[in-house]
Amino acid sequence: MIAPKKPEIITFRIKRQDARDAQPYWEVFEVPYKPNLNVISCLQLIAENPVTREGRQSRPVVWDCSCLEEVCGACTMVINGRVRQSCSALVDQLLEEVGEGEITLEPMTKFPVVRDLWVDRQRMFDNLLRFKGWVPIDGTHDLGEGPKESPEEQELRYELSRCMTCGCCLEACPQFTLDNDFIGANTFGQVVYFNAHKTGRVLMNERLDALMEPGGIADCGNAQNCVKVCPKDVPLTIAIAKAGRQTTVHSIKRFFTGKR
Amino acid sequence: MTQSAVAPSSSFLDRHHFLLRRLHSLTGIMPIGVFVMFHLFTNMQMAFSTFQHEVDWIHSMPALLFLEVFGLWLPIAFHAGLGLIYTFNAKYNTRHYRYGGNWRYTLQRVTGILALIFILVHVATLRWRWPILGEHTPFFAWGWAVPGSGGELVPLATATTALAIQSSLLVILLYVVGVFSAVFHLANGLWTAAITWGLTLTQQAQRRWGYVCIAIFLGLASFSAMALYASVTYQASEVEKASLAKTLEVYRQTGVYPHKGDKPHPPGHEPEAVETRLIMPPATDP
Amino acid sequence: MAAEKPRALVVGGGLAGLAATIRIAETGTPVDLFSMVPVKRSHSVCAQGGINACNKVARQQGYSEWMHFDETLYGGDFLNHQPPVYDMAHWAPRIIDLLDRMGVPFNRTHEGERDLRMFGGSLFKRTHFAGATTGQQLLYALDEQVRRWEAEGLVRKFEFWEFLAPVLDDGGMCKGIIAQDMRTMEIRAFRGDATVLATGGNGLVYGKSTNSVICNGAAAIRAYAQGAWLGNPEFIQVHPTAIPGEDKCRLMSESARGEGGRVWVPRKKGDSRAPGDIPEGERSYFLEEKYPAYGNLVPRDIATREIFWKCLEGYGVAGGRMVYLDCTHLPDATKNKLAGIFEIYEKFTGDDPRKVAMKIFPAVHYTMGGLYTVYTPRSDYKGMEPGAPNNMMTNIPGLYAFGEVNYQYHGGTRLGANALLSCIFDGLFCGLSVANHIRDKAGKRAQELSAGLYEQGVRRQEDAVRQLIDAKGENNPYTIAREMGEVMTDRVTVVRDEEGLKLALNTIGSLRQRYQSMRISDTGTWTNQNLAFARALGDMLIYAEAIVIGATERRESRGSHFRSDHLERNDDKYLKTTIMKYDAANDRHTLEYEDVPTPLVKPRPRTYGKVEAA
CATH class of the missing domain: 3.10.20.30 (Beta-grasp domain)
Incomplete structure (x- = not known):
């Protein structure tokens, strides 16, 4: 050493x-x-x-x-x-x-x-607001335990939840620039994180609609630098693929059912 | 201070952003990718005697122009147009982040542009026979003096393609770079498309699919290599050489390459049907 | 904006501040939230180990909320007020459930239940955890809920704003704050009908600690200077296992010991062999030898002192100030459980704890003391009256202290994995008190008060800034800070005595003299961190003085406060809260004692089953 x-x-x-x-x-x-x-x-x-x-x-x-x-x-x-x-x-x-x-x-x-x-990394925090990065609980009153989950489900959520909004993934991403509207890996990770929670899933459609806007998941060019530079080993590329799958399914559903 | 910085936009491109992006991905695979695979498979047969048969089969298709326009030119124009917009909306950084994925990301865009240039030249010359490279334009010559043709022009696919490519080192280079760019672009595009559509989720899945894409790349690349090798090493017969020489002669005199159905003209005689849309190349010394 | 609703101001975006924000917003009261960093970067992220609560499994093994309550008092050496601790222990399972509902990825068993681990100060598995970053996970969950209220328009965030002073009206009630944008350097007054300080601990007073660089205690002192009292400032927890570093000491979580890590030193003084080369027989597992019941899981203050002494006696690694924390013998599955904290060690030292024993030494970790607060107990003292407007209010009406800056809950020392709990409990339980104060007790609305009151506050702060910028002295603030940290660490941490404390007080006094003739190298008016640091240094020096005075006067040993010249706990004289008051105009601290009532549990000796060496 x-x-x-x-x-x-x-x-x-x-x-x-x-x-x-x-x-x-x-x-x-x-x-x-x-x-x-x-x-x-x-x-x-x-x-x-x-x-x-x-x-x-x-x-x-x-x-x-x-x-x-x-x-x-x-x-x-x-x-x-x-x-x-x-x-x-x-x-x-x-x-x-x-x-x-x-x-x-x-x-x-x-x-x-x-x-x-x-x-100034406010753009990252603004994105969390835009993508409804929260679990919509009924309030802080005593309403018993949360949903059960398997160790496997917990593991993926935990890994995604370690994202500390540091911006490394965006700095290294060739798709993300100072003046374009690309959302970037960390937010994709957060969207998948909240969509993976049984209560968080309630807002999934809204998150996916937003994810399909300009700068959204479809703009990812899969250079995968994000996952290489992430200091917390957040599985960003898995999140990106999951977000891709969720938007694919969502858009097909929406095509056949129309907008809610 | 915490309001979203992204203003809602209502331009057509923005409203249908996701759809366009996915169509961009889709057109790259179907029809363009599928066409490229068949095209290269056909070309590979230049190494065998079946090439002419394949070409004849293609040319015998009904509504060929319709198929070409809607099955190829429009999808390619769409794929290339959007691709160019996307390409210039990025900031390349392979200097500091030397990862395989990052190189492929950059190469995907470079090869896209190279392949586009190549396709334009390739189609303009071999398909439409626009003399955009002057005497170095690789053209598709018709057999003029093939015994038994009765003076009619007959297709000489293998020979004229090969001779066209042999016409200049630059053309060979153009074909090598262009074809391999297209092949890489297709194979790598298949790899990223699987992520984009959400088929390959985990790293293991992406690696496995990556092997498949490498196999596709190697397969198509070897088809291409076989076709190129066959073209470059093709030994033309005297008859074929004469045909080529005659075609060149007509071109020098008229500025256009003869088309199928043209009557053979005696040297020095103006052809009747000169398409006005053709642009004259710079005058060349006879 | 005349009809604007009364607002609450929350200063600090850690667990306590965020929990308070959520609870207050839930009552429909708008909240302005201030933080020196984006709230996701608050110091709460650093908590690794877990959060305590009685749970289904432990309950069936005989554990109960009452025992959690009792452990917390026993751990705190009975200096804690019992009603708030009673409530905290009884709320703990509900808080875990709430966090669970918010989506905290707690570790799971095969059946999908929340997994549990052992922690210091208890013989039951009662600690819930999310990997090795429980604090981070909890903070994010609360941050997300705050963001939800932000989206609903009930919360406004002011990140990168530094709290400078509370604004008090003519009746001495807190009616807002003065704060400064750390980027533009704009100083502004904010009106609010109640203010919660949730500004955390003061580790930076000790120079190198396990705290974040924002934990300077300045906010508490800025309230202290306006008449708020301090409670038990001398109680500072030293974490027994930290990784010494050049810029700070990094925590090695108690979970390393909880999962079976063993602390040892070579039996031979100054043994400089590699740890793996020292055979079992030549190692002294001194915690296990001295405390067979708890072994390596003795509470923090005991572990700290034992480690400190071993090194003082010359048994430290290669004779220096470090001992081994050995996890190399653990089975792979356990090692994997600890992967998170191993990674931290390797990241900052370059050594892999799976293969080589870690080198650790105690470091300042937590501030038990802080702003003095009151509450309304229930008639039977089992808890606080829910929603009583004065719960966790300082002596300044309308000014609350939640979380680490609040002196409540932990008494003489804090049990591992109780900090996250106390912070969230404060916010959730007492947030309602803040809303009720605004509704019932706040009197004239802040919006209706004269602008002069606020302008005056802003002017005072602008003057102070100008004074610092214009100063043409010869002293460097960073040098003063370093010397302050050194003397505080040497004399006022693990082992204290009259002589050392006197020396520390003199040193701090002379540093305060030098502070008066200072010069800062950045005199700009844009994002001037130099200025902010120099200003906070003045507050830290006052805090240091209060700590030393409190430590000097408490001539006993209790919890983390260990006096080598007064080894025994003295309940007759010192079962009391230290209250310190400050007269800013004359720069004078006054110390008073207030009895600690013990209505539910009578104090007993705190031994943790120690086996006395003959």
Whole structure:
């Protein structure tokens, strides 16, 4: 695991942007090497002493993070050209990727930048609202247990439910761009998740109708990058195929029965 | 602040978005994909003596033009038109995400465009015999001086196809790239269609179906390779060569290739039926 | 907008805040929900292990809600108020049912029943779980229900907004809040007829903890500065098994021990062999040896201290501050059950716990103390009066504290898998109280109050921002924060004594001095995290002071509060709630004690069947 020789200094090339519409620019920072560093701890060190390699006083890098345990989904960024969570991006592994070179940090490219490495992922949350991402229970009163389910059913739902809305799948997806209307893998996963619940299924027709709109499931080009970059191993491609099957059946039914 | 960013749209394309997408997928398989399979199977027979028989059979079909227009040209136009729109609505990223699936996604779009260009050239030249490549236009020559034809033009499918392809290295290249693009596009399209329609759900199912698609790819590719090899290595007879030379001569003089039913003209004589829709290629040195 | 309905404001989008939002919205009262992060990213996602409740199977084995109630008190060293805990334990099965209906993918048995696991502090299988991410699953389920109310127009979300201060009217009643958009830096007042603070714990005061970076306790202190009281601030839970890291300590769930993981150290001091090379006979399974009944499943504070001491004695891994948590001997099926938490360990350390024993050390994990709250008990003290407007209200009328920021439920220390329960219970049970307060007790509507009250609040916060931005001192906020974390971790966590606490108080005092002459490197007016951090640091320093003062004055050992100079629990003097009040104008903390009533269960020694070494 541990490479024989470690540098004394780790160099970070960071893409910065001062405001939403500002021009991005690069800055290089140096951090003394220690074992077991991750990208977050380096950004913390830079925040304490934001001086560039050229010796110029700068400002702390702005980035989004919360749990640092790869369950909240906040700290996604593009590291060495690839999207991932910065909390679980271990410097020792990144150094192996870049050899003697610099570790680059960039904001995600598929979402509008707020500042530096912080992007606005509201589009993902809006989609959850649009697709009725909830189980329509009767209320919080004591109405007994929920529906029983088999361990197999639970397993698929659990795997889908681990999606933390981090946006990795969308960043890596060639079909999803900053300005098109493609919905993207995470929402497909959520639609299948809610359709798999016995009560959640009540809203299935509405979800599928929405899924058939422009930007919906039919636009998926099956590059399958989503499942490759997903940090939580959410079975996104299974979800996509299931969503395909559900919309196929739904559209045929609708063709013969008309709109409800 | 949490309202949906996607505004409801009412353009025709948007209202029938799902249907169009699924028709796009469907037309790729049926009729286009099925046609391509039969077409390549037929072509493969260039390596055997049955090719002419097959061609004759096709040409004997009733309402051939009707079948072509509604069974082929419209579906292809539909499939290609929508495909082009979809192709330019993506952001390719194989540089950073070097996964097989991602390469296939990108290749699917590249091969789609290549195959489209190829099909246009192929049909314009071999089917409609538009001289769009000047003397390098691979054309379908009719036998002029085949003994026993009584001066009538007779089809020489194998020979003229082969000679057409042999006419230039560029044409060979065009055929190799074009045919293999089409074959890849079809085989990979079958693989993704199974996901799109929801047939292959799990990774195992997708892998299994992937093997089937690889087999289809290999089968069609070997048909293509056999046909191309047969074309490239075809040894024309003197009679066939003479026919070809004569066709070229007429073309040089008139700017069009002779059609079936045309009477043979003595050299230097203008043919009677010149279709005005043909565009003259740049003048070539006789 | 004159006829606008009275609104409730909920600050914090974790389990407690979301549960409260759902319950309040259900009464038809509109809710504005504020969170520093999109609510799906709240710290509740980090809870791994599970959620406790009496269940069908355990009940047939002799378990009951009463026992859950009793375990929680016993675990909390009887510092918990009993009526709220009674209700929490009795509501627990119903809360599980509700979560089940909401679609939480709880693990299942073959027959489709919810599966259960063992957890510390109990001899019964009473913990429900969803893989290794129970907190995440529960949070998402509540988030989804909130989204449903959002779609219905009853909930407005203000994500990336930071709570700065409550707005109090002339009568001292909370009538809204001042908050700041963390992106545009706009400071705005929000009117509300009741405000729920569900802002979680204060782990960041300790620098590296298992908490998320948003858990700085600043919201509680901003209420404290406006006159809200703190309860039991000195009670901070240290989780015995965390993975030490450079940026934070990551939790290794108690379920590793629940499923049979064993804690050991080499019998030889400073043994630097690889764990697999140390033969069985040369290992000391010190928890099992000292506590045969509970073994590795002793409550957190006991496990923590035992681990801490072993390392202090020099038995730690290679003489350092780590012990082994060994899961390599477990059968494959059990290992698979723990795959989730193993993955975390491997992800952040590079070692595979299936093959190599994990290295762990205690880390600050949970804040039992928090804002002081009251409630209306039933006449027989078995629970709270449902819907009583003052349930879990702070001493500021109209200002509630739910979840971890509420000092209730856990007393001296919290049992594993009770946190998720207490947060959801607060929101669901006391959400109704909030709605009732708005209906019956809130007096003049916030919408009708003069704009001046709110403008003044905004101006005060804008001034504070300007002061921080204009400061031209020499001190770096990040350096101050690091030093605060170091002294708090060294002196005010597992083992405390008079001398260390005095030193900590002095250090915090001098850090507060240095805070006065600070300079921040980002003086911009767009998405300025530097400013937000520096501002929160001021609050964290005040929190640190309150913790140290509380710890100094409590000269006994109880629950997580362990005084090496006062080893015994002293019920005569300290079966009391620490109440701290703050005079912001003069920067003075005052400490008072309030008796803890014990109407249902009388305190008994908390031993967990410890076998005393001769």
